Amino acid sequence: MVATFSSTGKDTFVGSPRSRVDGPAKVTGLAKYAGEFAAPDLAHGYVVSSAIAKGRIKAIDTAAAEAVPGVVKVFTHENRPRTAWLNYNYQDAVAPPGAPFRALYDDKIHYSGQPVALVVAEDFETARHAASLVSLDYEAEEPLTDTEAARDLAYRPSMNRNGIKPPPKPWGDPDQAYDQAPVKIREDYRLAIEHHNPMEPHASTVVYEGDGRYTVYDKIQGVSNSQGYLASVFGLNKDDLRVMNPYLGGGFGSGLRPQYQLFLAMLAARELERSVRVVLTRDQMWSFTYRPDALQTITLGAAQDGTLQALRHDAIEGTSHFEDYQEVVVNWAAILYKCDNVELTYRLAKLDTFTPGDMRAPGAVTGVFAIETAMDELAYATGQDPIRLRLKNYTEHDQTMQDKPFGSKALKSCFAQGAERFGWDKRDPEPRAMRDGRELVGWGMATGVWESMMMQTSAHAILTADGKLEVGNSTGDLGTGTYTILTQIAADTLGLTMEDVTTKLGDTRLPEAPVAGGSWTAASSGTAVMKACRDVGEQVFRLARQMENSPLANVDFDRVAFTDGRIEVAGDPGRSVTLVEAMRAGGVDRLEATAQAAPDKDFNDAYEAYTHSAIFAEVKVDEELGQVRLTRIVSAVAAGKILNPKTARSQILGGVVMGIGSALEEESMLDHRLGRFMNHNLGEYHVPVNADIYDIDVIFVEEEDKANPLGVKGLGEIGIVGTAGAIANAVFHATGKRIRHLPITVDKIIG
Amino acid sequence: MLIESGSPVPADTRVGISLTINGETRALQVAPWTSLLDLLREQLDLTGTKKGCDHGQCGACTVLINGIRVNSCLTLAVMKDGAEITTVEGLSALAAGGAGANGLHPIQDAFIAHDAFQCGYCTSGQLCSSVGLMNEGHAHSRDEIREAMSGNLCRCGAYTNIVDAIEDVMQAGTTPAGAPQGAAR
DSSP: OGGGTOTTSSOSSTTSOOOOTTHHHHHTTOOOOGGGOOOTTOEEEEEEEOSSSSEEEEEEEOHHHHTSTTEEEEEETTTOOOOOOSGGGGOOTTOOSBOOOOTTSSSEEOSTTOEEEEEEESSHHHHHHHHTTOEEEEEEOOOOOOTTTTGGGOBOOSSOOTTOOOOOOOBSOHHHHHHHOSEEEEEEEEEOOBOOOOSSOOEEEEEEEETTEEEEEEOOSBHHHHHHHHHHHHTOOGGGEEEEOSOOSOOTTTTSSOOHHHHHHHHHHHHHTSOEEEEOOSGGGGSSOOBOOEEEEEEEEEOTTOOEEEEEEEEEEEEESSBOOOOOOSSHHHHHSOOSSEEEEEEEEEESSOOOOOOSSTTHHHHHHHHHHHHHHHHHHTTOOHHHHHHHTOOSEEGGGTTEEBSOOOHHHHHHHHHHHHTGGGOOOSTTOEEETTEEEEEEEEEEEEEOOOOOEEEEEEEETTSOEEEEOSBOOSSSSHHHHHHHHHHHHHTOOGGGEEEEOSBTTSOOOOOSOTTOHHHHHHHHHHHHHHHHHHHHHHHHHHSTTOTTTTOOGGGEEEETTEEEETTEEEEEEEHHHHHHHHTOSEEEEEEEEOOOHHHHHHOBOEEEEEEEEEEEEETTTOOEEEEEEEEEEEOBOOSOHHHHHHHHHHHHHHHHHHHHTOOOOEETTTTEESOOSTTTSOOOOGGGOOEEEEEEOOOOOOSSTTOBOOOTTTTTTTHHHHHHHHHHHHHSOOOOEESOOHHHHHO | OOOTTSOOSOGGGOEEEEEEETTEEEEEEEOTTOBHHHIIIIISOOTTSOOSOSSSSSOTTEEEETTEEEEGGGSBGGGGTTOEEEOGGGGGGGOTTOOOTTSOOHHHHHHHHTTOOSSOTTHHHHHHHHHHHHHHTOOOSHHHHHHHTTTSOOTTOOHHHHHHHHHHHHHTTOOOSOOOTTOOO
């Protein structure tokens, strides 16, 4: 296994805890984010947002704004420069089916907070002030933003979203099996709308380089997507558009698609022929994508011993009027549990909101919360331990995919190791049985699951005569640790130190890679970097072998190892050549290779690939006040090979913390009369703060996987999936109150 | 109407102030409505201090003013005439025994060692807030650190690592110098 990515046969860096290579830049403030790049002629754009959710603009008066000294121009739908005509041109690389939103397109208002004007001024404060002077007269219509009220209008999407598996065809007879089952559970589950709210608000800086050329700094999880979008929308040549984003102040999915501030900044820069920056305010972070509300019903029929006999998961999820956003909500139950009678349905309901989007473990957070709560209910209904119930219905095959086996599934180890670390065997299953002073103590558990994916990705490696290596591609590091793991992989592959390696990301001049998302980056970019380095290694090896009296003469490539800056005969370190000597002898300054990585078709034909986890949560609930403290959580994760236990652990910590947010705090509240999110700030939209987070214990269980040469399965999502279920189950155990509508707030506990 | 800095603000509305920023005293002309945060980021190119909400709700803009941690987004620059301001860019100079071998303040080193950040956008504020917290001297336990660091949001969820890093530096007794007498919240 080791030898698959390290030709030395020993991993020096891969698999060991390493500090982030981008750490020094981030702790000194030198790391620059999209809204922080300057240009001599930089103008500042400030967005005016719609005050109504539906209707049209009757009149827009920009005179007062334009009269403010320092205002350069006010863009509205009335003076918008022409851009591409067809909807097709606005579809970015990860767009769902539909006609993407176009800012300042016409007088129609599609959702509250829609950008209706861009004020461009010489400085930020002037733009902000002038924006407050833009006056709008609307003709308002009644909006529909309540998914529940749109229930009867729900429909099956006519076109599936690329890469999103629709529910499988039903099998068996779930309705009859449910009718005949001795134990029945049928309940509704919901999760409040959440907004991603990365700490860095969305921002784009378009630097005009003259002659129709632009350098764009965009908050995006993959610059190639922004480049393609801009080229298509503005009819520009990709060669004239360099898009960069070396650092991303968090994304969690909000930066997968180019957002409207990019369109507006480019629109203004092109028209004004000068550099323009547009930064959204925190309030405006509620004016685009979000995790949708879903109306879910889980139906379980089981034998007295808990064996599942019938399983239904029905969900209706909100989307916009202009696009059919889709995510995998209902398939998870049948991926996790074996059952002979299953039906899964997923429908959409049109709302007067922006299009929802992927937010950390999209769909899985929603659906797995529901099934994992329902399984806890079944455990109580059948009087057995929740882990035992899950093992009783355990499966080694994916029924949603013609019963294909999983490539690897160490979930049983997750249950065992997580339970042991948590002390699960000391649990008294009776609700309200455990107490600590005035607080009720609850212990709950749940399973997490996420698809392990790989994407077509390229990367390059450049070795220079000083023995330094550069690797990279255009994907983004959202804080995930991509810079660091790619550096580790590259260093091990060519036997260099991590200091010898520079990893570059987030630049369209680098080989193309997809957006960073779906937990696929480590597998995809990691494999591509490893292959590019091996290619460079072969090139140096050929030079080394051609040297006069080469100690490597007559040795094949597969018999050499790269270690300590040298190529040596495996097992005979006395016979070696340094990389620098070989390049000097060959008279070359640099050796370069670009390699592609793609999903392994043979593997994918034979197996399904998922990461799994078992989450154990302890809550303490103030009996009188209903206040919940999440005092302890253990997340045991099976995700294949762990490249860097330090950054990997942080990925899980982050997922768990966001899961705590969805369970106990996060809720974007719509006033359905206005169709508007009312708590659009971080004072009223609660995310976990330091005082909310106690102990989080992360376990990586051993798991060998062969989907890619690195053996990695991805970690970005798995930490959040199931966490809310474990917490909700712990709240039930503490209080005897089953809460099926997240977040679990005081009013629901004492109400 | 444009004046030399490129700003359209009429010259007569500007106020002359003096700020010592990261040890360098600067004479500045600022509009009365310019926040300290916007002054740092937009006019002085000190973009290490971050704008996360502009409402005093996230802490990303935390800087030290005379050793006390403050949300620079809620502070008008003109209010701080004569003040000493430390941003993340100047943190290493505050280290008591001088910066470490790599030129960093111990809290910066500890953040790297404990992986106390991911995306890095809240980090400058977390670091300045950590130094401010140590200057205050009120937090002694883990619980007290967690409570006193709750004005600094981290959406990546690095909280436990942030507390580990602060605890580490506090236990090593390398509390930074530069705190004025009686500096308190």
